Amino acid sequence: MSNVFNFTFVPWFRSVAPYIHKHRSNTLVVGIAGEAIAAGKLQNIAQDLALIQSMGVKIVLVHGFRPQVNEQLRLKGHEARYSHGMRITDSVALDCAQEAAGQLRYEIEAAFSQGLPNTPMAGATVRVISGNFITARPVGLIDGVDFMHSGLVRKVDTDGIQRTLDMGALVLLSPFGFSPTGEAFNLTMEDVATSVAVALQADKLMFLTEVPGVRVDASDPESDIDTELPLADARRMLDGLPKAERPTDTAFYLQHCIRACEGGVDRSHILPFAVDGALLLEIYTHDGIGTMVVDEKLESVREATIDDVSGIVALIEPYENDGTLVKRDRTEIERDAANYTIIEHDGVIFGCAALYPYPEERTGEMAALTVSTQAQSQGDGERLLKRIEARAKAQGLQSIFVLTTRTMHWFLKRGFVQVNADWLPEARKRKYNWDRRSQVLVKKLG
Numbered sequence: 001m002s003n004v005f006n007f008t009f010v011p012w013f014r015s016v017a018p019y020i021h022k023h024r025s026n027t028l029v030v031g032i033a034g035e036a037i038a039a040g041k042l043q044n045i046a047q048d049l050a051l052i053q054s055m056g057v058k059i060v061l062v063h064g065f066r067p068q069v070n071e072q073l074r075l076k077g078h079e080a081r082y083s084h085g086m087r088i089t090d091s092v093a094l095d096c097a098q099e100a101a102g103q104l105r106y107e108i109e110a111a112f113s114q115g116l117p118n119t120p121m122a123g124a125t126v127r128v129i130s131g132n133f134i135t136a137r138p139v140g141l142i143d144g145v146d147f148m149h150s151g152l153v154r155k156v157d158t159d160g161i162q163r164t165l166d167m168g169a170l171v172l173l174s175p176f177g178f179s180p181t182g183e184a185f186n187l188t189m190e191d192v193a194t195s196v197a198v199a200l201q202a203d204k205l206m207f208l209t210e211v212p213g214v215r216v217d218a219s220d221p222e223s224d225i226d227t228e229l230p231l232a233d234a235r236r237m238l239d240g241l242p243k244a245e246r247p248t249d250t251a252f253y254l255q256h257c258i259r260a261c262e263g264g265v266d267r268s269h270i271l272p273f274a275v276d277g278a279l280l281l282e283i284y285t286h287d288g289i290g291t292m293v294v295d296e297k298l299e300s301v302r303e304a305t306i307d308d309v310s311g312i313v314a315l316i317e318p319y320e321n322d323g324t325l326v327k328r329d330r331t332e333i334e335r336d337a338a339n340y341t342i343i344e345h346d347g348v349i350f351g352c353a354a355l356y357p358y359p360e361e362r363t364g365e366m367a368a369l370t371v372s373t374q375a376q377s378q379g380d381g382e383r384l385l386k387r388i389e390a391r392a393k394a395q396g397l398q399s400i401f402v403l404t405t406r407t408m409h410w411f412l413k414r415g416f417v418q419v420n421a422d423w424l425p426e427a428r429k430r431k432y433n434w435d436r437r438s439q440v441l442v443k444k445l446g
Contacts, residue, residue: 011318015374018311018348019284024056026203027165028283031193033247034064035210036273037104045208046111047120048279049170054124058165060196062173063108064189065100066247072096084142085244085252089149089186097186101174105130108172127169133157134192136177136185151177151185153192156199194256198263205260205268206279207253212272213291218250227288231261231295257293268293286345286374301387304340304352309333311349312340316370324406325368326433340368341387343380350374353384355391355400358425362398363442365428369402385414393445400445403438416441 032045053059069087070080073096081088089097112126135155139147154177164171173196175187190207197205214234217223218241229237235258237250244252257268271278271290282288304312312333319325333340336354343351351371357364366388371380392400401424402411408418419442421432432438 011373015372016284020055022347023052023203023283025058027058027060027200028052029060029062029193029197029200029202029205030279031062031189031205031207032064033189033207033209033273034066034068034100034104035247036208037063037065037107038067039273041208041273042107042111043114044276045273045279046108046114048277050112050124050126051120052279052283053126053170060161060165060171060173060193060200060202061108062175062189062193062196063104064175065097065104066189068100068104069093069096072100082245083145083147085246085249086139086147086150086188087186088145088147091149094149094184094186097176098184101176105172105174112170127167128172129164129167129169130172130174131157131160131164132178133161133171133173134177134187134195136179136187138179138185149184149186151187153177153187153195154179156196158199161196161200190253190256194260194263197260197265197268201264203266204283205257205265206282207256207268207270208273208278209247209253209270210273211248211250211253211270212274213270213289214250214254226291229291229293231258231293234258234261234293254293257291261293261295266294286348286350286372300345301341301343301383303391304337304342306334306337308340308342308349309337312337312342312352312368315349315352315372316368319370325370326436328368341384341391343371343384351380351384353388355388357392357395357397358427359395359397361425362396363425364392364395364397364400366400366402381410382414389443389445398445399442401440401442403432403440405436405438408439408441411441411443414443416443 036045049059049061073080073093076092078092087093109128112128133156134153136151137154139150139152161171173192175189175192177185177187193205213225214229215223216226218237234254238254238258241251244255246252253270257270260268269282269290269292271282275289278289282290313330316325320327339354339356341353342349353369354367355364356367369381369384388400404411419440421440423440424432
């Protein structure tokens with residue numbers, strides 16, 4: 001392997017480690033649109049899910065089959081009919097749905113059974129177990145439309161699914177349910193996935209869809225994807241959208257994500273299957289790739305506790321090693337943990353800064369200002385600075401100062417001015433490293 005590969009791979013692998021630890025033993029419900037399978041994405045998706053499961057995540061996979069059923073209907077010369085965003089399932093459509101479900105389950109099980117050398121599935125053992133875990137009821141008549149054999153989820157066999165997951169198997173569900181009398185109903189993948197996620201109180205519900213996510217401006221198809229949508233904002237957005245009729249409508253998957261979060265699922269996601277590795281990118285990177293609906297903002301700025309010391313050490317260590325920061329002993333960080341302010345996102349620390357006050361001189365030192373390379377240029381440094389300024393003012397300090405060798409211009413742009421090292425408080429001057437020749441910058445607080 002080249003040195004360049006080593007240089008990039010090792011830090012990258014270390015950077016995803018917090019997410020691997022965080023998601024171990026979590027329950028993930030994944031809904032895959034039938035369009036993803038029709039587009040030839042099944043093999044890569046199966047490989048990614050096998051990898052995720054190998055890292056200790058319990059997975060329930062629900063597949064859709066909308067285009068596959070439509071193709072079966074076309075071959076039989078029968079028209080696909082929809083209303084209110086759902087299929088009207090007559091007897092012919094029910095037969096087509098059963099045929100499509102059987103074929104897709106065969107293809108999915110085959111995809112998880114691969115183990116060729118030099119592939120992501122090499123050495124993987126993924127047991128796929130299906131069953132009659134869903135009890136259904138008929139949709140009935142809506143606005144005079146008879147949906148016939150179309151149904152809705154009535155009950156989820158959570159005990160059966162949970163026991164299967166605890167055995168280490170992947171649970172595979174088709175969008176079918178059965179009544180207590182044995183009648184079969186055609187369900188929607190979205191309803192099944194959402195109902196199962198709520199019943200299991202899953203940690204995540206993820207839809208792999210034909211859309212890239214929810215756009216910041218739903219009326220502008222060119223606007224950016226909103227990567228994190230608080231539940232309250234998602235509700236307001238949904239209230240202003242027309243009723244969903246097609247999967248490409250903004251409200252189509254959004255309504256299910258909202259329902260899942262309201263039902264106790266921590267986070268629900270809308271991801272584009274067109275992006276290779278979308279599941280991995282969403283779970284194991286800072287910003288993800290699609291839209292995540294969550295009951296509260298995942299990023300918070302707060303004061304550190306002793307429990308955060310390991311995260312702070314891991315964050316600042318690379319900068320100590322390259323000389324950007326002065327090395328700090330772990331014991332010192334533990335002792336001064338209350339001096340630190342951190343930025344935490346989804347349980348992972350991405351930024352920190354410490355305030356060391358010198359009350360007699362009415363000033364304080366801001367030290368160890370650090371932002372992870374994964375989160376730079378997103379304003380986290382600015383947020384930490386403002387929080388340190390607020391803490392300093394609350395302690396009656398009139399200024400803050402920093403010592404830096406490489407980032408002077410960043411501070412100058414934010415109101416700091418350069419002064420001579422003799423300006424430092426006497427206690428700090430005694431610890432000043434004259435060999436390092438750090439620049440001293442001061443900012444007066446209003």
